[in-house]
Amino acid sequence: MRRTPGLGVLSPHATRLEVWGDPIAHSRSPQLHAAAYAVLGLDWSYGLRRVDEASFAGEFADLDDSWRGLSLTMPLKGVAFAAASARDRRAELTGAVNTLLLDPAGPRGFNTDVGGIVRALADDGITTVERARIVGAGATATSALVALSELGVDEVDVVARRPEAVTALTELGRRLGIAVRTTSFTASDHGAVELTIATLPGDAPVTDAAADALAHSGGLLLDVVYGHWPTALSAAWDRADRVARSGLGMLLHQALLQVRIFRNGDPDAPLANEAESLGAMRRALEEPTTA
Known part of the structure; x- marks a missing residue:
């Protein structure tokens, strides 16, 4: 038996991990995790599995003590939240878990998307923000709002097709001390912001006129998409000669935090040889x- 920091005594066979979601074939997570575990000298396997919400409970119940943890992508972050017996603050705020650590005391849930956004923006020198915009009001938008709160934002405009979809973000904003305002894709003039975080699916239809209006005053764009590039929004930022980043940076940094969790039991505990x-x-x- 081995003792891993923060986790107590674990089975010597607890070396299996996977990323689950639907769709999942496009995932870059296996490449990222395999690269980290090779540097760390860990003989851990990390695969992928197509799992939807209906099949999650059965698949999860079948895991034995050879499993160390799971990464969860859409549409499983809500059911993973429910499956966790304990959750970190970021998961509690967002209602979304994208990482499950199969601790002997019970599955522990984490949200590393928030930290992934914060760390990706730091790569561009953005460590504080006063006013920002979120495009889209789905599950990822909650992680974006929490990330912005950690950067000190005061005001956030949320651009959404359905105003009622912003209600949950408005309530979360109140908890975080952020003024959340709803704006429309049809608006011709948006107030200037330092940063735009787009949380739409890569193939979401956005007219050139709407995208150009957003780019005109949108600051740097972090588009969480990485499988479909360029997106309609990133193309508009390019036309406006502004900086647009794909979601690969967010993916990289949220994966590093997951590796910290799977290795050390804590997203705030750095790895040995972390820079490497x-x-x-x-x-x-x-x-x-090859996908």
């Missing part, structure tokens, strides 16, 4: 995919 691990993960993103 992060470098290997960056290089893995540059490799071509």
